Amino acid sequence: MPKDRYISMKETVSGFSFANLGIFRGFGDGIYNAVYALVLLAIFGNSATVGLYVAIYSAAMMLVTLFANEAFRYFSKANIFHFSMLATALVYFMMGFSVKTGTFITLDYISGITIVFIGLIIPLFMSDFSKNIGMAKLNSRYYLWQNVGALFAPMIAMSIAGNFGERAAFLASGVLYGLGFLMFKYFKIVQEDKKPKKLSPRRTFKSLWRTMVSFFRHSGMTRVYMVSFGRNFLAAMRSLYVPIMVIEQGFSKDTLGIVLTLGIIPYVILSEPMGRLARRYGNRIWMLAGFLSFAGFAFWASFATGWTLLAVFILWQISGALMEPIQDLLFFDATKKDEQAKYYGVFRTSTMLPKFVAPLVGAGFIMFFGGTFAVWLITGVIALMSAWMLLGKK
Numbered sequence: 001m002p003k004d005r006y007i008s009m010k011e012t013v014s015g016f017s018f019a020n021l022g023i024f025r026g027f028g029d030g031i032y033n034a035v036y037a038l039v040l041l042a043i044f045g046n047s048a049t050v051g052l053y054v055a056i057y058s059a060a061m062m063l064v065t066l067f068a069n070e071a072f073r074y075f076s077k078a079n080i081f082h083f084s085m086l087a088t089a090l091v092y093f094m095m096g097f098s099v100k101t102g103t104f105i106t107l108d109y110i111s112g113i114t115i116v117f118i119g120l121i122i123p124l125f126m127s128d129f130s131k132n133i134g135m136a137k138l139n140s141r142y143y144l145w146q147n148v149g150a151l152f153a154p155m156i157a158m159s160i161a162g163n164f165g166e167r168a169a170f171l172a173s174g175v176l177y178g179l180g181f182l183m184f185k186y187f188k189i190v191q192e193d194k195k196p197k198k199l200s201p202r203r204t205f206k207s208l209w210r211t212m213v214s215f216f217r218h219s220g221m222t223r224v225y226m227v228s229f230g231r232n233f234l235a236a237m238r239s240l241y242v243p244i245m246v247i248e249q250g251f252s253k254d255t256l257g258i259v260l261t262l263g264i265i266p267y268v269i270l271s272e273p274m275g276r277l278a279r280r281y282g283n284r285i286w287m288l289a290g291f292l293s294f295a296g297f298a299f300w301a302s303f304a305t306g307w308t309l310l311a312v313f314i315l316w317q318i319s320g321a322l323m324e325p326i327q328d329l330l331f332f333d334a335t336k337k338d339e340q341a342k343y344y345g346v347f348r349t350s351t352m353l354p355k356f357v358a359p360l361v362g363a364g365f366i367m368f369f370g371g372t373f374a375v376w377l378i379t380g381v382i383a384l385m386s387a388w389m390l391l392g393k394k
Helices: 015-019 022-044 047-074 077-095 101-128 135-164 166-187 201-217 221-248 253-281 284-301 306-315 317-323 327-334 337-369 372-390
Strands: 006-008
Touching: 015 101, 015 135, 022 047, 022 077, 022 101, 022 135, 022 166, 022 221, 022 253, 047 077, 047 101, 047 201, 047 221, 047 337, 077 101, 077 166, 101 135, 101 337, 135 166, 135 253, 135 327, 201 221, 201 337, 221 253, 221 284, 221 306, 221 317, 221 327, 221 337, 221 372, 253 284, 253 306, 253 317, 284 306, 284 317, 284 372, 306 317, 327 337, 337 372
Parallel strands: none
Antiparallel strands: none
8 A cells, every 4th residue: 555645734743743633533422422322212112222232333443443434545634534423423413413313224224434534534644743752652642632622521512411402412523523614624734636546346345355354364463463353352342332331320411421520530630640651660560450340340230239330330441541542552652653554453352342243242131131230240250351362463
């Protein structure tokens, strides 16, 4: 794949410029995710069906992630990013109105595609402009801003939902992505357009297959992929089922907003220090601590109830905060810069595949055990398996 060439940009643009876009993602995604499961629960009526829908949706987004590398062959990252940010803002705005279920689902899929590309391209921009800064420092800044935004997002989302309805919170997410689009325009990034090529589906599939095979043959990449899969499986289970369980326990939406907000505090506190600690002591020890503590909290959550369960949900976030800024570093440390755009799409399926697998597994456990609490049993097991995988060599 030919490397994108930068023709012009503002003189002040650096890797930190792109890392700072994290605040718009933090606020926008935080508001969106706080009400997303609740909107789906209102549409489908029960948590098991919500899990099945999210599984099918995530499978589609995983395919988009796999084919992202092919999109980079035909269009520059800057052009794709411009379109994705603007489209996300517009689609979220439309989702904020009381559209029919079929229309909502269609918009949900469109925004999913654009969000995939946004999530892929920002780290690639940071890598392109990392220079002597280093990805560890940039990644820490990126996640810090995401978490600062996400810290206040749940309370904002619940306030909007309480006064105007759950879907109205999507309007705020649309506004935030619109502001992110304007900030990126301010960078004045101009990249060389790709030469028009004839699209060949057969060639595209063959190229994708070769890239996937090459990725997993790359030294240590299977372990990196599986560790990332494990971490994102845990995150997928938490983000989907914590809001549902809080409501099922009889607590109000305002209480849910407080729980989600307090749960972001460990991420805000640890985002910057984890970058320094990773550079000093390595990545593996912190990922291991995150997985093992995650397992402990998961098993605790499987039998806790009431206010104790809420406390577990909040403390549990310390485990995620230990791992979040580090998981992508495992990939960037294992690849050369000229390989990153080629392989990053395949690696990022480790964030999408769990969103397909986790809801299916969760739905199965809920139906078998007869309660949402059962999802934490398998979550604890996956955390232990991921810790074991982390200690492997391949």
